[in-house]
Amino acid sequence: MSEQTARVKGPASYFPSIEKTYGHPIAHWQGLIRSSSLTRHSELVAWLKAAHGLGHGHANALVAHTRAEDAARG
Template sequence: MTGDRVLAPQPPADGSKPKGPASYFPSIESTYGRPVQEWLDLAADRLDDESHMAVVAWLKSEHGLGHGHANAIVAYVKAARA
């Protein structure tokens, strides 16, 4: 991996639901059977050389993610790096 690693968020300590792109992460894990950290690592690596939408399209075509889930992963990585 060449880019900066973005770590998956911890659940809010107060028991509230995550906000923004992270709100999709429990569903992503249950739907695709892989930890969110794996998806974040894949997206972070691709974002070194590709645009947001190119990475979204890749996650959809190569890994079968839905558009909302793929977009949430990419958006989270980009926001964490900003």
């Protein structure tokens, strides 16, 4: 496998930085997102930023990845 195909792409590429910066595993953030009463992407991003201090890129990546996972599960 080449280095390029082994490299994580998309929202998940932010995950190591998110875990290091905020001290919680990705599952923690996904649990918060899934348990929130908010449903719109932009609302969830704004909430993660305001209530939990995440940067925009990190919040956006978490919401995008979590929603894509949930959509794939049906």
